[in-house]
Amino acid sequence: MAHEIEAIQDPGIPPHVHRKADVDPVAANQAERQVAILFLLSAFGTLLFIVSYVAIPDDIFVFLPVMGSTNAHQLFLGLGLAFSLFFIGIGAIHWAKTLMPDQEVTVQRHEFRSTEEDRSALVKTAKEGAAAAGLGRRSLIKRSLGLSLGLVGLSPLLLLRDLGPLPGDSLTKTSWKAGTRLVTDPGERPIKPEDLEVGAVAQVLPAMLPGQDHRVLSDIAKDAVLLIRLRPEEFNLDAERLSWTHEGIIAFSKICSHMGCAVALYEQQTKHLLCPCHQSTFDVTRAAKVLFGPAARPLPQLALALDSEGYLVAKQPFDEPVGPSFWERSS
Known part of the structure; x- marks a missing residue:
């Protein structure tokens, strides 16, 4: 049942x-x-x-x-x-x-x-x-x-x-040419040596060409330069690199040679530039030699001179590609 x-x-x-x-x-x-x-x-x-x-x-x-x-x-x-x-x-x-x-x-x-x-x-x-x-x-x-x-x-x-398209070799070239004036960023104001005090640091860009009314964002990124003023006796440079400075003013690419971050921190006491992304540290007195961190080479130095009106200009373009080395392999 x-x-x-x-x-x-x-x-x-x-x-x-x-x-x-x-x-x-x-x-x-x-x-x-x-x-x-x-x-x-x-x-x-x-x-x-x-x-x-x-x-x-x-x-x-x-x-x-x-x-x-x-x-x-x-x-x-x-x-x-x-x-x-x-x-x-x-x-x-x-x-x-x-x-x-x-x-x-x-x-x-x-x-x-x-x-x-x-x-x-x-x-x-x-x-x-x-x-x-x-x-x-x-x-x-x-x-x-x-x-x-x-x-x-x-x-x-x-x-x-x-x-977007592949960058080709555009990352290896900047807008800096012989005679290009350094202008403030922001402001687009040309700079004279007396505008910078000892210990001062400023971000500068190349002056825009006649008829150019705006900048391309990618050009701003790779053209950015840090301008730093020391006492001339504080430099530890060879004769050629010393000739690229003017009255204690030295210029380096702001783009870190490790991964392309902006080198944005300057320690006035130690004369060191610091990349905040991976802590690569560069010695300003020795042509941005790498002191610490993963960066494999110094920051490229921009040679400086004065034009006929007393404004700071680039003596010549960068003599090496700016930014990390993989930019050169991007093409």
């Missing part, structure tokens, strides 16, 4: 119901075409994304009743990527629900580390499952899925274009 009650309370697993595509070849072919259409819609979305990114200017606007005036470039980029990802997901779900194997499988609990026999059996089962999924028989799905996955993979690659 107890067994009969238990049997009534536990009806067990309901009988398996076959899907229409499992028993009707026409329904199976129809489902296959539906999956292929969804994958093709995904491919269309990716193509729309690519065309929008390349061909639609970012200053064109369209009017939509719901959204109002909308940037066409951004609108079709979003629609294309949404179509691409949405339909490839819906296609995969529809494929799994209508065409992939539908057998119930009961797996008994076992140790986490399977035996070698079980592992080999798993590989065999996986191969059999891949064959049962119908990729070999359903060439239409296989081709449309390949097209969809192949195109959607181009989307992130295309977005890498926004990182």
Whole structure:
């Protein structure tokens, strides 16, 4: 009696119901075409994304009743990527629900580390499952899925274009030329030696060329120079490097030779320049020789002179590339 009650309370697993595509070849072919259409819609979305990114200017606007005036470039980029990802997901779900194997499988609990026999059996089962999924028989799905996955993979690659072009050798060249005036940053004011007291430090840039009304941000970064004034007897330089100074004023690139950070800290008592990123320390009195830290070479020194009006100018361009050495390998 107890067994009969238990049997009534536990009806067990309901009988398996076959899907229409499992028993009707026409329904199976129809489902296959539906999956292929969804994958093709995904491919269309990716193509729309690519065309929008390349061909639609970012200053064109369209009017939509719901959204109002909308940037066409951004609108079709979003629609294309949404179509691409949405339909490839819906296609995969529809494929799994209508065409992939539908057998119930009961797996008994076992140790986490399977035996070698079980592992080999798993590989065999996986191969059999891949064959049962119908990729070999359903060439239409296989081709449309390949097209969809192949195109959607181009989307992130295309977005890498926004990182900008490779710098080439532009990082190895600065705007400093012979006779270029040093101007304050900010202010764009030319500097005379008497403007700097002993112990003073100033950030300067090369004066803009005639007709140049603004600076490029990347040029500011690599052109920045630190101007420091010491007493001439405090220098410990060879004759050539000493000739690059003027009345105790010496100039170095502000870009650290380690990783390109801004060398922004000057210790007046020790005459040391410090990079705050990785603590590379440079001795101003010895042509920015590295005293501590990961920097492998001194800061490049800019040779100084005076022009006919008594303003500080560059005697010549930097005689070596500024910044870290990997800038030179960026091309």
